[in-house]
Amino acid sequence: MRAVCWHGKQDVRVDTVPDPEIVQKGDVIVKVALTCICGSDLHLYNGYVPTMKKGDILGHEFVGEIVAAGPAVTRFRVGDRVIVPFPISCGACWYCKHELWSLCDNSNPNSWMMEHIYGDTGGGIFGYSHLYGGYAGGQAEYVRVPFADVGLEKIPDGIPYEQVVLLTDIMPTGYQAAVYCNINPGDTVAVWGCGPVGLLAMKSAKLLGAERVIGIDRFPDRLQMAHSQCQAEVLNYEEVDVAEQLQNMTGGRGPDSCIDAVGLEARGTGIEDVYDLVKQTLHLETDRASALRQLVKACRKGGTLSITGVYSGFIDKFPMGAIFAKGLTLRGGQAHVHKYLPHLVKLVAEQQIDPSSIITHRMSLEDAPEGYRTFVKKQDSCIKIALKPEHAAQKSEPASA
Amino acid sequence: METSTTEQGRAYRGQAHTRVNVGPAERKASLAGGAALALSGLWSVGRRNYLSGLAMIASGGMLLYRGQTGHCGLYEAIGVDTVHTQESGLRIEKVVTIGLPPHQVYEFWRRLENLPRFMKHLASVQVTGERTSHWKAVGPGGLSTEWDAEMMEDTPGQQISWHSVGSADIPNKGTVEFKEAPGNRGTEVRVIIDYYPPGGTAGRAAARIAHGLNAQQLEEDLKRLKQILEVGEETTARRTVE
Numbered sequence: 001m002r003a004v005c006w007h008g009k010q011d012v013r014v015d016t017v018p019d020p021e022i023v024q025k026g027d028v029i030v031k032v033a034l035t036c037i038c039g040s041d042l043h044l045y046n047g048y049v050p051t052m053k054k055g056d057i058l059g060h061e062f063v064g065e066i067v068a069a070g071p072a073v074t075r076f077r078v079g080d081r082v083i084v085p086f087p088i089s090c091g092a093c094w095y096c097k098h099e100l101w102s103l104c105d106n107s108n109p110n111s112w113m114m115e116h117i118y119g120d121t122g123g124g125i126f127g128y129s130h131l132y133g134g135y136a137g138g139q140a141e142y143v144r145v146p147f148a149d150v151g152l153e154k155i156p157d158g159i160p161y162e163q164v165v166l167l168t169d170i171m172p173t174g175y176q177a178a179v180y181c182n183i184n185p186g187d188t189v190a191v192w193g194c195g196p197v198g199l200l201a202m203k204s205a206k207l208l209g210a211e212r213v214i215g216i217d218r219f220p221d222r223l224q225m226a227h228s229q230c231q232a233e234v235l236n237y238e239e240v241d242v243a244e245q246l247q248n249m250t251g252g253r254g255p256d257s258c259i260d261a262v263g264l265e266a267r268g269t270g271i272e273d274v275y276d277l278v279k280q281t282l283h284l285e286t287d288r289a290s291a292l293r294q295l296v297k298a299c300r301k302g303g304t305l306s307i308t309g310v311y312s313g314f315i316d317k318f319p320m321g322a323i324f325a326k327g328l329t330l331r332g333g334q335a336h337v338h339k340y341l342p343h344l345v346k347l348v349a350e351q352q353i354d355p356s357s358i359i360t361h362r363m364s365l366e367d368a369p370e371g372y373r374t375f376v377k378k379q380d381s382c383i384k385i386a387l388k389p390e391h392a393a394q395k396s397e398p399a400s401a
Numbered sequence: 402m403e404t405s406t407t408e409q410g411r412a413y414r415g416q417a418h419t420r421v422n423v424g425p426a427e428r429k430a431s432l433a434g435g436a437a438l439a440l441s442g443l444w445s446v447g448r449r450n451y452l453s454g455l456a457m458i459a460s461g462g463m464l465l466y467r468g469q470t471g472h473c474g475l476y477e478a479i480g481v482d483t484v485h486t487q488e489s490g491l492r493i494e495k496v497v498t499i500g501l502p503p504h505q506v507y508e509f510w511r512r513l514e515n516l517p518r519f520m521k522h523l524a525s526v527q528v529t530g531e532r533t534s535h536w537k538a539v540g541p542g543g544l545s546t547e548w549d550a551e552m553m554e555d556t557p558g559q560q561i562s563w564h565s566v567g568s569a570d571i572p573n574k575g576t577v578e579f580k581e582a583p584g585n586r587g588t589e590v591r592v593i594i595d596y597y598p599p600g601g602t603a604g605r606a607a608a609r610i611a612h613g614l615n616a617q618q619l620e621e622d623l624k625r626l627k628q629i630l631e632v633g634e635e636t637t638a639r640r641t642v643e
Contacts, residue, residue, distance in 0.1 A: 020641060023642055092631040092632050097500075106632050108635055109637055110638075133638050136638070144640050146636070147636075
């Protein structure tokens with residue numbers, strides 16, 4: 001089969017590799033109908049996530065049809081159309097039983113790596129380095145999916161793949177980011193990053209009752225999308241002092257909750273940005289904290305910081321004093337996708353939400369290298385790229401908004 | 402009150418015991434070298450070489466501390482212990498929480514034939530009698546060694562202890578404790594294994610096997626045990642059947 005493989009920093013290629021097989025009783029093989037490039041794939045692309053190996057198959061957002069099922073699979077049959085959550089969860093450990101699905105104890109066969117770095121392990125993730133288990137990803141024609149009975153969700157008849165493919169990761173990720181804000185009537189939620197997760201976090205915040213959402217970015221087309229799709233007020237952090245502007249917009253209080261949908265490759269302005277870039281380049285810090293620092297400064301007293309952007313290691317100059325003085329709450333982590341899937345599928349079926357509205361580019365899987373280049377450079381107003389494994393699929397064409 | 406005091410005392414002694422991780426010969430060398438380094442450092446500072454002088458005083462002081470206390474932070478960080486390796490064998494201890502009641506975890510372990518399913522260095526364990534068994538281990542490069550073991554203690558649902566008997570290449574003993582975890586979390590399984598790696602040329606192969614056994618391997622073994630008991634099999638990221 002054909003698959004998108006990682007070969008090194010900014011080097012992905014479409015290779016021919018052996019088809020996956022049923023390895024364990026609870027496995028299914030999914031024929032991928034649609035897969036996406038996620039913003040967090042760009043951290044792999046840019047070489048910021050350790051333990052990638054040449055030939056690793058990328059991708060953790062994919063939907064498709066079951067073409068083979070192991071003997072222990074009871075909830076699904078060959079022919080079922082399914083949504084595959086990006087975290088792999090065993091369903092049997094204490095964390096899975098407490099709906100902390102992405103913190104699964106058993107699904108990461110390389111758990112010792114994370115235990116040594118972080119003190120404990122998270123669950124495995126499709127196509128996301130050997131640190132996260134070394135599972136092959138979904139930017140391919142076929143994928144082996146373990147623990148099928150635990151993770152998968154059937155796609156209701158009549159719903160096209162495009163409307164549910166983002167339910168595998170960024171939609172639940174944005175939704176969880178908003179849930180973590182513990183939104184009350186009248187609340188204002190500010191979201192750093194108007195990429196896919198940021199946009200869906202804004203939509204989710206509105207859905208969960210936020211009165212106002214404010215989107216922060218530096219790309220005018222992204223800010224435009226936040227404004228038109230999410231009815232967000234927008235701030236360009238290269239043009240204004242974000243914390244000061246947010247105070248002005250909220251009666252001097254600051255937003256009730258702040259969502260970080262940026263992560264470790266955050267950009268800031270001025271000397272601070274240079275400081276982080278230099279330190280990260282010299283490996284003196286692994287993650288850049290410009291966005292996080294702004295969140296801390298801007299948030300209202302007693303408010304919540306909801307951190308959904310990916311961080312991998314250590315950051316410098318983290319304003320702990322402000323967190324203490326303002327009594328802030330920090331929440332974050334990988335999305336517990338399984339927990340939100342049934343509800344989100346219902347919302348899509350009832351047409352209360354259509355995540356596909358943020359897909360800007362549709363390509364053939366064969367064009368993935370071009371897709372990564374376009375996405376990483378944010379060219380051509382690129383927000384989200386969906387890849388179709390069929391060779392005959394249409395080439396890149398921007399969606400009509 | 403009395404019980405808790407005793408427990409505290411025991412915990413403290415346990416801590417003090419693990420803190421000493423530098424062997425006696427090395428401690429003497431540390432004291433001598435540390436003193437020399439600190440003195441030269443003082444001399445350097447006297448001659449206004451502040452930076453190198455202070456650095457020498459600092460490292461000399463660290464060596465003195467290491468010699469004095471027998472504790473080395475660097476050794477601790479990288480898992481080296483020259484006291485327990487050279488004199489009383491190699492001790493490894495790990496604990497894992499498994500979401501099943503103690504008696505179930507105990508029963509799985511008590512069927513000793515199950516051990517090679519999760520302990521990667523074991524090729525097989527054969528039960529040869531009521532309290533005796535025959536063990537085969539494989540090490541790096543396909544080296545193998547065998548020994549007979551005898552069970553010392555067997556308290557159902559709580560604890561199993563064993564030790565090697567006869568002329569084992571790598572004399573060893575071990576204990577596994579099964580304790581109910583708080584809040585319905587299952588069982589805390591604590592394993593303590595002592596190996597006595599042989600010296601001399603005759604024991605070289607066995608020593609290499611023993612060398613391959615370490616705390617990380619035991620930790621991974623226990624993770625596999627947890628997967629087998631909680632999930633039903635060892636989890637894998639493999640894409641194809643080999």
